Amino acid sequence: MRIRFTKMQGAGNDFVVLDETRGALGLDATQYRFLADRHFGVGADQILSVRPAPGEGVDFQYVIHNADGGEVEQCGNGARCFMRFVREHGLTDKDQVRVQTLSGVIEPRMGADGRVTVDMGAPIFEPQRVPFDTAGLDPQHDNGWHTWHLTLGTHAESAKVSVAVLSMGNPHAVQIVPDVDTAPVAKQGPAIEHHPRFPQRVNAGFMQIVDRSHVRLRVFERGAGETLACGTGACAAVVAGIRLGRLDSRVDVQTHGGLLTIEWTGDGAPVLMTGPAVTVFEGDIEVPDAP
Numbered sequence: 100m101r102i103r104f105t106k107m108q109g110a111g112n113d114f115v116v117l118d119e120t121r122g123a124l125g126l127d128a129t130q131y132r133f134l135a136d137r138h139f140g141v142g143a144d145q146i147l148s149v150r151p152a153p154g155e156g157v158d159f160q161y162v163i164h165n166a167d168g169g170e171v172e173q174c175g176n177g178a179r180c181f182m183r184f185v186r187e188h189g190l191t192d193k194d195q196v197r198v199q200t201l202s203g204v205i206e207p208r209m210g211a212d213g214r215v216t217v218d219m220g221a222p223i224f225e226p227q228r229v230p231f232d233t234a235g236l237d238p239q240h241d242n243g244w245h246t247w248h249l250t251l252g253t254h255a256e257s258a259k260v261s262v263a264v265l266s267m268g269n270p271h272a273v274q275i276v277p278d279v280d281t282a283p284v285a286k287q288g289p290a291i292e293h294h295p296r297f298p299q300r301v302n303a304g305f306m307q308i309v310d311r312s313h314v315r316l317r318v319f320e321r322g323a324g325e326t327l328a329c330g331t332g333a334c335a336a337v338v339a340g341i342r343l344g345r346l347d348s349r350v351d352v353q354t355h356g357g358l359l360t361i362e363w364t365g366d367g368a369p370v371l372m373t374g375p376a377v378t379v380f381e382g383d384i385e386v387p388d389a390p
């Protein structure tokens with residue numbers, strides 16, 4: 100099947116975007132993996148599908164698949180690219196749209212400077228909704244919130260890390276580290292992603308706090324590995340830092356791929372994320388038929 104696609108990136112987190120507003124392509128996990136493959140396909144961290152509104156009160160549906168082919172609930176950098184895509188492809192003339200995702204409705208808005216701001220909804224803290232299995236774990240109280248000690252690896256060489264756990268619709272485990280450049284992302288990332296206490300796996304964040312309004316962040320993403328930026332990861336890291344009393348309500352997040360700005364005024368409030376969204380190229384590709 101030959102399909103048309105648009106390659107986009109938001110702070111270096113890159114996407115294949117598919118316009119399915121005139122009919123679903125009916126792709127399966129194997130075909131999503133093919134599109135994401137950086138040698139045999141187009142190459143991307145995630146595949147984003149733009150689909151018609153499933154009902155009243157929203158403008159579009161937004162379906163996200165990781166590079167491993169699995170469908171996920173949310174993608175922040177992708178939401179900004181979604182906004183640019185629907186504008187550039189004439190699918191809307193609005194500056195702000197309501198978009199239905201697996202985890203609720205988000206609202207991206209085009210900024211005058213070309214950056215996009217997204218209302219990502221309110222964070223979720225109840226462990227069972229992340230989901231995170233806390234059986235037998237004692238929360239480590241920290242400035243009015245808490246973190247959790249996870250043991251990684253086998254007895255031979257186990258490491259204990261302290262993570263803040265929350266959901267932005269998708270699951271996140273955030274560590275505060277002294278220096279992101281020396282953080283053991285490649286080693287601890289997979290161990291956290293696949294930790295048995297996360298039945299849906301988890302995105303592993305490594306945050307260095309520079310001051311109360313500036314952080315550096317690396318994220319080993321569920322289903323994609325370390326990416327140059329992770330939008331929901333930036334939201335989760337800033338919310339964790341604010342809840343732990345370490346950050347103010349507006350934070351610049353420096354990632355390897357670029358700068359994101361996150362704002363959160365506290366429990367119950369939505370998280371606002373602002374950052375770039377860039378169209379790289381358009382193309383079409385022959386996708387092997389599903390077996």
Ligand SMILES: N[C@H](CCC[C@H](N)C(=O)O)C(=O)O
Pocket residue numbers: 112144145165171172173174175176177269270302320321322323326328329330331332
């Ligand atoms: N890997 C994530 C999905 C993409 C999130 C990230 N690309 C973002 O910008 O939020 C997950 O499995 O939950």
